[in-house]
Amino acid sequence: MKYVICVLVAAATISADAELRAGAARVSITPSEANLPIPLGGYGARDGKLAEGVHDTLYAKALVFDQDGKKSALVALDVCSLPHCVVEESLAKAKLEGLTADTVMMVASHSHTGLEGMALDRRNVADNPHIGIFSEPLLNFVTDRVAQVLGEANVALQPVTAAAGVVALPGMNRNRRKDTFIDEDLTLLRLDAAGGRPYAILVNFTAHGTIVSEREMLASAEWAGSMQRTVEALLGEGVTCFYTNGAEGDMSPAGARGASAWERFEDYGRRVGIAAARLAGALQTRPAQTFAFQCRWVDLPPKKGAPDFVKIAGDEYHVTQEQLDQLLPALFPDRAQVMALRVNDFQMVTFPGEPICQFGLTLKRQMREAGIKYPCVAALTNDSIGYILTKEEYAESGYEVTASFYGDGLGALMLENAGAVAQSAAGE
Numbered sequence: 407m408k409y410v411i412c413v414l415v416a417a418a419t420i421s422a423d424a425e426l427r428a429g430a431a432r433v434s435i436t437p438s439e440a441n442l443p444i445p446l447g448g449y450g451a452r453d454g455k456l457a458e459g460v461h462d463t464l465y466a467k468a469l470v471f472d473q474d475g476k477k478s479a480l481v482a483l484d485v486c487s488l489p490h491c492v493v494e495e496s497l498a499k500a501k502l503e504g505l506t507a508d509t510v511m512m513v514a515s516h517s518h519t520g521l522e523g524m525a526l527d528r529r530n531v532a533d534n535p536h537i538g539i540f541s542e543p544l545l546n547f548v549t550d551r552v553a554q555v556l557g558e559a560n561v562a563l564q565p566v567t568a569a570a571g572v573v574a575l576p577g578m579n580r581n582r583r584k585d586t587f588i589d590e591d592l593t594l595l596r597l598d599a600a601g602g603r604p605y606a607i608l609v610n611f612t613a614h615g616t617i618v619s620e621r622e623m624l625a626s627a628e629w630a631g632s633m634q635r636t637v638e639a640l641l642g643e644g645v646t647c648f649y650t651n652g653a654e655g656d657m658s659p660a661g662a663r664g665a666s667a668w669e670r671f672e673d674y675g676r677r678v679g680i681a682a683a684r685l686a687g688a689l690q691t692r693p694a695q696t697f698a699f700q701c702r703w704v705d706l707p708p709k710k711g712a713p714d715f716v717k718i719a720g721d722e723y724h725v726t727q728e729q730l731d732q733l734l735p736a737l738f739p740d741r742a743q744v745m746a747l748r749v750n751d752f753q754m755v756t757f758p759g760e761p762i763c764q765f766g767l768t769l770k771r772q773m774r775e776a777g778i779k780y781p782c783v784a785a786l787t788n789d790s791i792g793y794i795l796t797k798e799e800y801a802e803s804g805y806e807v808t809a810s811f812y813g814d815g816l817g818a819l820m821l822e823n824a825g826a827v828a829q830s831a832a833g834e
Contacts, residue, residue, distance in 0.1 A: 454535020632675020
């Protein structure tokens with residue numbers, strides 16, 4: 407049985423005399439700037455070792471929207487995962503009217519040299535370095551910076567025009583579980599300021615941030631950071647590039663070239679960034695006649711550890727089945743959000759965890775059938791509930807299943823609700 411609360415936040419056809427306004431800003435969330443250690447996310451095999459330095463700046467970037475006086479926002483962060491307390495505490499500190507957990511998407515890039523999400527999670531009572539140890543100073547640092555960047559983006563609000571596009575990048579990603587499902591599309595939203603000047607570029611592409619391995623110990627936004635820097639350099643001063651990962655649960659990067667992991671992710675990010683910049687440069691923006699932002703809360707199934715958890719993941723994360731059973735009620739939420747952002751013929755729908763590619767492809771097809779020309783999916787948004795799998799994939803076991811914590815019915819439930827919020831936003 408499931409219980410669903412649907413919240414309509416802002417969805418409307420913009421009146422002829424109104425304009426969509428947007429403001430973009432960025433701020434570093436690199437903890438060493440506050441003399442804090444940097445826990446790196448993604449690999450239990452690091453045994454909880456902290457970063458030895460910084461390869462490139464970790465950012466939080468905010469894009470605030472104002473449509474007929476109703477505000478909403480997207481915040482993209484260079485973290486491996488994102489607990490809901492970051493959303494709540496950042497907004498409490500920002501104190502911006504209209505911005506709530508129902509009107510703000512906070513998205514993790516899933517860089518495996520970004521910040522460890524469990525180190526930011528107040529629910530994390532495990533005291534286990536292999537999954538990350540909660541740090542109050544680190545959470546306060548990050549939420550202070552996110553509140554700051556939201557405020558700066560809000561001050562920067564200005565009229566924008568919009569355009570979207572898509573380009574396939576064959577050979578740039580692969581499915582690590584099944585070759586049947588691969589999403590090669592890079593989907594992009596371009597927002598221009600007055601005079602047709604590129605202002606904000608939102609790039610969505612589906613691949614884990616795992617070109618680095620557990621042996622790389624410098625903090626970095628990984629290939630997604632390289633991609634964003636490339637887009638900003640090619641499109642010129644004043645452009646802020648944002649990144650959201652797609653349905654990446656079983657999708658890995660492919661084709662990176664170089665003698666070291668650092669060279670490979672810089673190469674990969676540059677090539678994705680060049681493709682994005684070319685696509686963005688070819689687009690012609692127009693007034694944003696349709697804007698929608700919707701949120702739906704989903705009551706999740708009972709929490710359940712995977713049958714093969716100890717055999718597959720227990721050694722890496724040093725968690726026994728008994729410990730997992732004790733931690734499940736504390737670490738994972740009882741409900742989570744799916745959200746939709748629409749600007750003209752672009753629409754992005756979110757999941758609060760890591761959906762496998764099959765779900766992303768299905769949801770994008772549903773959006774196209776509803777009339778959305780440029781659909782995309784954003785994973786790891788507003789919370790982290792683990793991997794989101796089909797019943798069949800859950801039964802096949804594997805690493806992804808051991809990090810799925812709600813049984814074999816979670817995927818169908820989340821797809822149903824994501825499809826519902828997508829359909830609602832597409833109907834505006």
